[in-house]
Amino acid sequence: xxxxxxxxxxxxxxxxxxxxxxxxxxxxxxxxxxxxxxxxxxxxxxxxxxxxxxxxxxxxxxxxxxxxxxxxxxxxxxxxxxxxxxxxxxxxxxxxxxxxxxxxxxxxxxxxxxxxxxxxxxxxxxxxxxxxxxxxxx
Amino acid sequence: xxxxxxxxxxxxxxxxxxxxxxxxxxxxxxxxxxxxxxxxxxxxxxxxxxxxxxxxxxxxxxxxxxxxxxxxxxxxxxxxxxxxxxxxxxxxxxxxxxxxxxxxxxxxxxxxxxxxxxxxxxxxxxxxxxxxxxxxxx
Amino acid sequence: xxxxxxxxxxxxxxxxxxxxxxxxxxxxxxxxxxxxxxxxxxxxxxxxxxxxxxxxxxxxxxxxxxxxxxxxxxxxxxxx
Amino acid sequence: xxxxxxxxxxxxxxxxxxxxxxxxxxxxxxxxxxxxxxxxxxxxxxxxxxxxxxxxxxxxxxxxxxxxxxxxxxxxxxxx
Numbered sequence: 001x002x003x004x005x006x007x008x009x010x011x012x013x014x015x016x017x018x019x020x021x022x023x024x025x026x027x028x029x030x031x032x033x034x035x036x037x038x039x040x041x042x043x044x045x046x047x048x049x050x051x052x053x054x055x056x057x058x059x060x061x062x063x064x065x066x067x068x069x070x071x072x073x074x075x076x077x078x079x080x081x082x083x084x085x086x087x088x089x090x091x092x093x094x095x096x097x098x099x100x101x102x103x104x105x106x107x108x109x110x111x112x113x114x115x116x117x118x119x120x121x122x123x124x125x126x127x128x129x130x131x132x133x134x135x136x137x138x
Numbered sequence: 139x140x141x142x143x144x145x146x147x148x149x150x151x152x153x154x155x156x157x158x159x160x161x162x163x164x165x166x167x168x169x170x171x172x173x174x175x176x177x178x179x180x181x182x183x184x185x186x187x188x189x190x191x192x193x194x195x196x197x198x199x200x201x202x203x204x205x206x207x208x209x210x211x212x213x214x215x216x217x218x219x220x221x222x223x224x225x226x227x228x229x230x231x232x233x234x235x236x237x238x239x240x241x242x243x244x245x246x247x248x249x250x251x252x253x254x255x256x257x258x259x260x261x262x263x264x265x266x267x268x269x270x271x272x273x274x275x276x
Numbered sequence: 277x278x279x280x281x282x283x284x285x286x287x288x289x290x291x292x293x294x295x296x297x298x299x300x301x302x303x304x305x306x307x308x309x310x311x312x313x314x315x316x317x318x319x320x321x322x323x324x325x326x327x328x329x330x331x332x333x334x335x336x337x338x339x340x341x342x343x344x345x346x347x348x349x350x351x352x353x354x355x356x
Numbered sequence: 357x358x359x360x361x362x363x364x365x366x367x368x369x370x371x372x373x374x375x376x377x378x379x380x381x382x383x384x385x386x387x388x389x390x391x392x393x394x395x396x397x398x399x400x401x402x403x404x405x406x407x408x409x410x411x412x413x414x415x416x417x418x419x420x421x422x423x424x425x426x427x428x429x430x431x432x433x434x435x436x
Contacts, residue, residue, distance in 0.1 A: 023225065031167055032165070032168070052282065108167075109239075120353055122351070133286040188365065260435070
C-alpha cells in the first residue's frame, strides 16, 4: 500500500508515519528533508519547488512500488512539497514500514535516492544576489 | 548534542524529531520500532522490557557520541521504553539529524544496530502458553 | 504535425514560455524532436542533461510522436 | 570480601533474586567471579553469553573487584 502526495502546504511527518504503521510492521524508517540556511557557504533566502505534477506523482508511485517489491516493505508514504519554502521547512518526507529494520532502512533510502534522480521536480535556490536552478548545469 | 531517555510511558516520535531539528541540518532520519502481533508465527500477548537503567543510559549516550563523531551527525535523540508494552506500541526511537542524508541514514542505523547489541535492556515475550527472554539462549 | 510541449525549471527560462509548439514531419520520433530543439535553443547543450517525457513517462529516442501526445522537456531534476 | 551483584533478565530467573552477594578473596578479578558464578549456577553455561559490568560499564576478565563496586550480571541483551 502506498500514499503519494504533492502539497502546497506544510508537510506532516506524523501523518506519513501513522499512514505506514501496520500490525505486521516491526520497524518504521522515516526520512525528513529540511531546507538548510546555508548551501555551499551562501545564505539561502528561500527555495522554490516546481513539479510536472502528473508525472511526479506517477514516478513517485513507481518508485514506491519498486521498493515494496524489492525490499518487501509493507507500506510507503511519500509527500513532496511544491511552491515557496523557507529555511527549516520540509520539502520531502519518505516513510516506510517493514517487518524488520534492515528492509525499512533499505527501502526508505532507495526511495529518496531514486526520487532525487528521476522525479520531475525542480528546486530553485534564491540568494540575496540571485537565484539558480539546482543541478541544471554539470 | 544528544537526548537520551528511558520511559515508562508512551514514546513520542514527534518529540524526538523536533529535538534533532537544526538550522544546519538538511536531513532527519528517524527509526521507530513497533511491537508486532506475531513473532515466528506465534501471537504475542505483550512484551515486558527491563533495563539496568543507569548503564543503559550511559551506553546509549556512548553510542550517540560515537555516531556524532563517526558520521558528523548534528543531534541524536534515543528514547527507549521500559515496562509492559502491547502490540502496536513503540519500544524504541532513534532520531538523527545531519547536513546530508547519507550521514543521517548511516548514523541512525549505527545507533539502532549497536543499541541492540550492547545496551543492557531485556525483552520478555509473553505468549498464551508461556514467556521467553529473547536472545537468552543461542 | 504540431507537437505541443511543456517546459519546466531552467528549460522554461531557456524557452521563455511554459508551452511551446514545434512543427515536425509526421511520424517524427523523440530523437528528431531533440535535434530540432537543439537548433532552436543552442544553450540546451550546456545543460547537464535533457530528457523528453511523452504522456508523463520518460521516452526513448526512438519513441514515435503524434499530435495527441503530451510532450514535456525534463532538465536535470532536483527534488527532495 | 563480599561482592554485591545485581541480576537482570534471565539471569535473575536463574539466580532467583534481584541481588546476590558472593564471597571472593580480596583482590579477585572478574574472571574469578565468573568462575565462582559458574560453580554456583551451572545453567549459566546454557546462556548465549554472560557479561559482567562493574560500576555500570562492561568489564574485562582482568578487572580487579573491590567491595565498593556495583557489579551486574548482563545476559544477552534484547532491547530495541
